[in-house]
Structure formats: C-alpha cells, structure tokens
Amino acid sequence: MTRDSAEVVLSSISKSYAGKKVLDNLDLSMKPGELLALLGPSGCGKTTTLRVLAGMETPDAGSVHIGGADMTHAPVRGRGIGIVFQSYSLFPHMSAAQNVAYGLRLAGASKSRRGARAAELLEMVGLAEHAQKHPGQLSGGQQQRVALARALAIEPRVLLLDEPLSALDAQVRVHLREEIKRIQLQSGTTTLLVTHDQEEALTIGDRVGVMLGGQIEQLGTPEQLYCTPRTAFISEFVGAVNRISATATTGGVQVLGKLLKISNPQTAPASATGLEALVRPEDLVLRADAAGAGIVESAVLRGAHSSIMLDYQGRTLRVDLPTHEAAAFAPACRVSVSVRTGAVLIDSAKTAAPAAAPAPLHHPALGRIA
Amino acid sequence: MALLERTAAPAVQAPAKAAERASAGDILRTVIIAAALLMFFLPLVATAIFGFSLPGQGFTLDPLREALAGTTIGAQLLNTLNLAMLSTAGSLVLLVPTLLFLHLKAPGLLRFTEWLSVVPYVVPGIALVAGANLFFRAVAPGFMVSLYSLVPFYMVLTLPLVYRSLDAGIRALDLRTLWAASESLGAKPWQSIVHVVLPNLRGALLGASLLSCAMVLGEYAIAALLLHSTFPVFMVQVGMNEPRAAAALSFLTILATWLLLAVLARSGSGKTTAKGGSR
C-alpha cells in the first residue's frame, strides 16, 4: 500500500438542519499533503464541513471529491479517511495498541504486521511504553496521541482533526499541536483541522480558512490572514487590533494625521465619516513627545515584546514593541503615535469597542514568543 | 485505486439506503415503545374496569363496598400508614446523622458503610423473616408480638435505596466546604446542620422518604408471615373471595405508588431505583 495524499474538493455544499442553513454554498479545496485549518466561532459550520467530508453528514446539495473521485454519497468507511475527535473516541475496552491496530484488523492485516505497525505508530507519537494501557489509564493528551496514531494506522488519504486539542490543558495543547504538525509533515497526509482557537490555526496550518455563517470568509496562508485580512471580522478574529477613527479623503484615509491607502476597497464602507481604521498593535509607533496626544497608562510584559497601553483622545490604544524599548515609556509619559504601514483596513465605527483584543499574539511568521 | 472502484458502486444507492435504514430504526423503536406501553397499561386498565364495574352495570363501587362491609380496613390502612411513616422516620434518623458524620469526620469509612448498605440486597424479605423469627423468638420472645416490630425490618429492606439516595444528595453538596463556611461564620454544629445542611438536603430527604414509603406500602411477605395485619395482608384476605374488590384496592395501591414515584421524579432525585423489595 502506498501512501497517496489525496486532493480534496468540496463544491457548492449546502446543508440545513430544521430549516437553519448551516453550510451555504460552500466551496473548499485542499492540495495534496497540505494542512488546512478551518477556523471560526462556534456555529459557523466548520464542524459540519468536516462531517460532510467524512461522510457522517450528507449534504443537501453540492459534491465531495477525494482524490478525483465523487464521494458525495460514499459511506464513511469507503472514503479512506482517518478521524481524530475532540475527546472520548478511543474504545475503552481495548488497550492503546489494540486501538491503534483495530483499523488494520478490519483490513485483514496479519497479527504480526498489526503489532509491528501499532508499535511503530505509538513510537511515533511518543507512547511506546504505554502500549498496553487502557484509555482510562491515560491522560487526556495521551489519549489524543493514541487517537492520532489510530487514525494514521490505516494510512488514510485524508486526515480529519475535529477540535482535537480543545479538551486539553493549555500547556499540553501547545506541545501537542507542534507534535501534530511534525507528524503531519512526516506522513504527508492531506489534513483538515477544525478549531476555534486562532493561535492553533495560525501556528500549524499551511493555509487557514476562516468561516462565518456557513461560508468561508477568507482562505489563505497565516501571513495573508494576519497581515492582509479581507474584512474587519477576520482582522479582529485572528489577532489583536486597535480601532482608530479615520476620515476618508481622496486617494485614501487620514489616520493619525497620515494619509494611508485602503487595503480593503471591496468591503470598506462607502461613507466618508464614521469610519475606523483597524491597526495591529505592532504597526503603531510611539515617540516620547511632551506635546503628544497620548498618555501612557501601563505596560504589560509579554516576553520579548511588551504592550504599552495608552490613552489616546479618550480611547485606549495598545502598542507592541520590543521589551528593551518599552522601558522608555513609563506611565504618565506623554507620547505621539503614528502608523508604520502604508495601508489599513477600514470598517464603519463601532461604539465603545475595546481597543485591545483578548489573546496575546504569538505567530511564528512574525517571530513572536509567548 | 482499488478503493475508488470499491466505493464507486455503493455511492449511488447509499443515500436512499441510509434514509430507509434510519426510518426503519425509528419504526422499530416506535413499535417497541408502543408495545411496552400496551403491555404496561393493559393490566392496569383491566384492573380498574374490573374493580369498579359489574357486568351490565357500568361504574360502581358496590363490589368494593360489599367486600369492605364489616371489615376493619380503616385499621389496616392506618397500620400501614403508621408503619410507612415510622420506618421512613427511623431510616432518616439513623442514616442522616451517620452519613453526615462520616462524610465530615471519617470519609474513609464510607466505603465500608456503603458495602454494608447493600447487604440487604442479597437477603430476600422471606429469608429475613425466617431468620428474624428464629433469632427473636429465642432472644426476645415478646418483641415480635407488636405491630411495630416490623419497623426495623422495613428499615433494613429499604436501606439500600434510602442510603444511596441520601449519600448521593450529600455528595452533590460538597459538604466539607459548606461546613467549613458555616463554622467560619461562627455557627455551632447543630446550627450548621439545621440552618445549612438540612435545607440543602431537602431534595435527597424527600426522595429517600418517598422511596421508603412506596416500598412499605406494598410490603407483604414480612407482615403476613409475622402475622401482622397490614393493608397488603388485608388485600390478600379479601382477594381470596372477592376478586373485584381486590382489583379495586390493587388499582388504588398502584395509583398511590405511581403518585409517590412521580413526585420523586419531579424532585429530581429518582435515579436510585434499582430493586423492588416487596414481592
């Protein structure tokens, strides 16, 4: 059996439950061997997309092709997929090794081959010494490793990961997602990861699709999503942003006294006033200035980088800069603020939107460390 | 590539088949549940009609009235209600302090008492009567003469259910934290129990009481063999000659049991049903 990584194409998929549209004419294609992360808030349809691809749901309309063959109505077991669920998917009465070998047993592999392959895969996920334990004796992270080994044991053409880390502790989660990436690279299996954790999606996805309302809002590399989000929703969903009031003028927008291009001309509102520019904290530049309009309120150490929170004309702005530079801006310091980039994303103004988004950012492409 | 060929064929029929299978399963489930309901209800409906009617006469209380005339049903009913109340109260008085004490001071012993509490499961009521008859006739011959000598045996029979119901209630409380909080506010132990613990245990207490009452209301073996006159014993005596009256009384008994258990289900602690003790 050779491992052929399949191309996956979902075309015009629609699916409703009890009159509620969960997937709305969704198109998605995956290149052979890539890890595509589907990211979105709960109820956006990302899990349904995975289940349609797996064959656990039948779409109302549209088609599913795996490796060029129409699989829209094929049963789950004929699709050549491996699935890792969020939790509790290991068979509790089988040992770790038996769980991993089960798919091979169904395929009629010999006992010795099953044993060897199970041992090999448990070795790969770092659980060789736990082979004889039952799921009840393993930690949550270990169970998910076994589930991953089990899914890979049948050499699937497509690997589906349904929020595989969301039931785990933060520390285990970070460690295991790197393991998943390593193992996925090693096996070269086309992989769909469904997650609601933007950090997880951005760190391990080759490409990331952000879903909203049963459709894919934007699909691209993590860099594209982070640096050139197509909409305000994407910008705010995949990282922290400051909302700064802006005025449209000919040839662009005026933000913090600087004329900038609009990065989202298709989605930007047409009005000239009531606009806000979405600027990432690291795209703002601070300068100590006794006549500046900003007053430093506090500094938050995040490791190599720090965030300076400042009051700017009644709203709070967050500015990220290297920690060794942050020392220059003590609380109560007056500063002037400017924008580093040449283009910004424009959205209509939200009232009283908090400037700083919740999660600290760590993105490999941007060289951040937690 | 073999995989593709294998899946190509079923691909066409799969959706229709899946839909068919799902509805076949639903039909099967509906049939099973309908049959179960029929099986459950048929004897009940028949009992009600049989007990409260005479051929060609429609609804009537005559059979019941005739059978009860000249009997002391009131006394027997009162006996059973007394026994139910006393047994329930006895169980609560014995178990609530014991369980609270153990949960607070000696949780290590809970495994042992839990084990003890299920021992009555392996002793059928009829075996308990036999043993009690032997033992108390030798040790305290006067004891078994009193109707109320039944109380401790009913407490034994209901122990597994009552214990489990109370224990589950206490476990759901996080008693230690509650106790510590109450003590830290200056409450004496009795104040903690009366003002904090018992109000929070209301559901479990009600559940345990209802289970206990339901079982005592139907208990026959022990009472009959120890020659005490309770309501179920009376029912069998009547039933020997008056099947219609017995049916009417049975229906009322079943209805009462159902009401008790319905209240129990409402109170939300009805998950301890496991084994009837009254047959």
Added chain:
Amino acid sequence: MISPTRRRLPGWVGAAPLLIFLTVFLLLPIGANIVTSFRVKGEFSLASMAKLLEPQYLDAFIQTFNLSLLTAVIGGAVGLLLAWALATGKKPAWLQNLVMSFSAVASQMGGVALAFAFIATLGVQGLVTQLVLQLTGWDLSQSIQLASFSGLVLVYLYFQIPLMAILMLPAFGSLKKQWPEAAYSLGASRLRYLVDIALPIMWPPIAGSLLLLFANAFGAYATAYALAGGRVNLVPILIGFFISGDVMSDESFAAALVTGMIIVVVAAMGLRVLVERKSRAWHY
C-alpha cells in the same frame, strides 16, 4: 503521631449505630438461621442441608431456578430492547417520561397488587379473558393459567422487563457517539461495530443486570404466593409454609431452605460484582 487508633476511634463511633442496627436486625437473624440449618438436636449436622437434595425440595430449587432464569433472560432481552428504544432516536419528551415513570412504577410494584391486577386481566373472570371468550370463543384462562409456572413467568415479566430497562438506560447513555463514527472511519461495518465495540463494552452491565433480575425473581414471595399459593413448587413459598406452620415444623430444615436460597442469591449478586468490576477500569 500519638496513636492511629485514637484518631480512627471517632470514625468508628459514627459508623457504630448503623453497624449495630444491621447486626441486630439483619446479620444476627441471618447468622442464627445459618447456624440453625447446620444443627440438628443441638449437634452439628449436615442432615438438614442434605435434605435439600431430596426430590421434592430439589425440585423446588430447580423450579425456582428455572423461573428466575427464564424471566431474567426473556425480561432481560425485552428490557434491553426497550432501553435501546428509549435511549436512542428522537421522540417526544412526554412519551419518554411516560415510559420511564411507568417503568419505575412497574419495576418497584408490590407483588400483591400486581398479582390481583393480572387476575383481573387474565383470570377466569378477567376482563381480557371474557372479552376474548366473547369474541372468539377461546378461553384464555385455560391456555394461560396464572396459577402455574408459565403464568408466573408472564406476571414476573411485568416487573422484570421495566427493571432491566431502567438498569440498562445508563449503560446506553455511556456509549459515546464518537465510537461508531471512529469505527466506521477505520473501516468497520455496522455489524463489525456491534460485534467488536458495542457488545464488548455493553456485556458487563448486561450480564450484571441479568444477574440482578435473576436474584430478584429468586427471592420473590408475594406475587407467587398471591397468584399460585402452593400450586407451584417454589422455594420462597415452601419457606413461607414452614414459617407460618402450614407444614410439619422442622426448624432446622426450614433454616436450611433459607440458607440454600441465600447461597443462590449471594452467588448471583457476587458474580454481578465481579462482572461489573471488570468494566470499571475501562471508563475514562
């Protein structure tokens, strides 16, 4: 580190009332019974226990065993189906609640009321008997005699089926919906999933519940007595006769009958503990 017993002492004090209560009203009576069954005329003797093997008494044990086994197996199978129908699939909540509450009542239902309910339904004058007789001329009460072994089987099923359903519901609830999906993705058919995954996971609770049903039927007295009296040779009824003095009094032998019954019930319940312990290690 004064002394560990000093610290344990209060604990025992707390457990003492329950322990004393159970000793006086359960353990001592049962102990007295067991001792009596091994003593004849003040001497240790196996004569009474040996007498259990006499045909008449052995037959009672066999009949009771058969009745318990048959009602446990049939009741278990039907109850399992009912639990499956209740636990899976979508259905209105009121229907679910109705069946559940009915199961709770029926599984707890006292023996005497149940016996009379069946006499009112299927007895000679029973409502269903009369109805069928008028419609078809077929006398049900002759075909299904309540005061017979098969009649008892029918009536026992009325509480065995719901009891099984109630016992098995949590087990169905513990079957995770990811398991079939994971199995299908690994290449299993529906049948293979049932054989390889669902059945091995379900068999300890199934076997445990069947054993409980068995023990439940083995000790049942009121239903059998009210329906059949002495017409079916059952151990609980025999014991009843001995206690109420309806048959010649032989204290030691009566105790031996009880000891025999307790042995059977303890064996069934002990086996249940063993079977269910096996599955405890599996759970997450």
